[in-house]
Amino acid sequence: MKPLRSFVMAGLLAAAVGGMATTGNAGPTVGDCQECHGDKTIEMTMPDGTVRSLFVDGKAYRSSIHGKAECTACHVDAKAPHGKLSPVSCGRCHPDAAKSYAQSTHGIVHAKGNQDVPGCEDCHGKHDILKAQDPKARTFRLNIVGVCLECHEDRVIEEKYDLPDQKVMAAYREGVHGMASKKSGLLGSAVCSDCHGNHMILPGDQPRSATHRQHIPSLCGKCHSGILEKYERSVHGKGMRAGIAESPVCTDCHGEHTITKISDPASSVYVKNVPRTCSACHDKEAIATRYALPKKRFSSYMDSFHGIALEYGMTKAANCASCHGFHDILPASDPASPVNKANLPATCGKCHPNAGENFAKGMIHVEVSPEKAMGVFAVRVFYTIFIGTLVTLFVLHVAMDLLGRRRRGKAKAGKTEE
């Protein structure tokens, strides 16, 4: 790469020096080009009948990042007057970007001659390219979303290429990341390119993609590094590291474009939604069997007072994360886990100050079966039989009593007749 870059630089220098030495009979200057292209009315009819303006805003060009160069730096074969010019190759000066781009989904499709996918100019602009740090640049952090959405919110393009639909994009705009950049202009908030990359964008199912599952924790960790550190220690993080694809990464719990504040009732990790989010995996028979996880965690929780209260909107009732933790979640067998037997008094004690060692005896998730909770099971069976028997006896008694009454009535009727 280095030799290539120096070769190009040398070539450019040579061209510039050559140009200076032979002013007049070599390539045209910006001023020369502007004589025609500075005219706002200059246009050309294309073979397909569309009219294309050939006007170039000289002032915008002069203030662009390339403004000090002559037009011929990019339009290498431009003379005055000239016919159709060869296409501009940005890669002549930006070989790294060109190489990354060529490997991306955009680049691969573009190379096939497809004009729907963006080339350099669609994102960066043409004559008016500004440094990405300039708030007016198309590629300035706060402007990137708008640039990507020019195509990714276009229904025709979405349908033609089977892309995520507008709902996904709208979810980002309304999500915590989209709102932070839109409402507060927060530069630290994630925009499209922070997760998806810029030149080297690939679909998430490809292993080299920045948004592939295995890269997600480190990707989110670029900004949320403290949380990444906790996650790495957790059973989920360790599982992910060990290559277990079913071990959850950030997006499995938090969502992707839909990520909202934890206090937002629409968030998948909002207190009320936590049990269902965890159960997406933990209530799956196959996963529970494969990793020898305890079963019926969801139903036993939802039948407990915590579950019922949460379901009916008492958000201070304990949800999964209240006891198990979340980013640094560990199996109960780990002495550091808040749900390890030894730590239960302290964990329950967060809400129930009197819950001591004595209290922690017994199951928390009461699964009513003879093996798991004999007492509760027995009481339930006893009452069911007792109440059932009682009702049966009632009915029998009522039937007999009515029968007997008829006899009594007859006896009485007989008496009065006597």
Add this chain to the structure above:
Amino acid sequence: MREETRGPVYVERMSVLFRVQHMLLMISLLVLAATGFALMYHENWLAAAVVRLEGGMLYRGIIHRSAAVFLMAQLVYHAFYMLFSREGKRELREVWLTRRDFDDFLQAMRFNLGMGNEYPRFGRYGYKEKFQYWGATTGVFLISVTGIILWAETFSMRFLPKFVLDLTLIIHGYQGLLIFVVLLFWHLYIVHLHPSVFPMNRAWLTGKVEVEWLRQEHPAEYEKLKGEGVI
């Protein structure tokens, strides 16, 4: 025959005080059942509707506990009244379970099955009424004890392991169901559907029953009142 031409004659069976107690008991039990079963059968759509009607889980609990305090106050008041007031002492003697009630029950069964010729001659309260009274009283007592343990859960946790509280919770719920079933079925039968009172024994509202009804259903009481000159 002459009595009938004069229209039914009534005699008091429930004093005002007992009617008030009955009314309050009924209200608090209904409130407790509605709020309690909504929690016990929380996954049921009707339960969900009831909880919303009651203003959510928090208010459901507050209503349930308020009604429970009210019920327990009634229980204490009733106990004192039955033990120490003149009317209460008399009623307690009448409703006290004796060997005779069991014999009456067997005799009634025999009669109903056609194995005996004599239907028992009940006093003021027959075995049906006594079963109702003592069943409900012990039920309410048991449900009160478990209810207090659960209510004072922060206090209970100091002494009771979680599995004991789990048991308490399940006993409380099923005990409620038991009381509800007994009241629903038994009460429905003896004071509503029984042919002698259908559609309803109105004593809980008016306090009075027909003398003729008393003579047929509680002959011993009828004769006693007659002997005392009340009727």
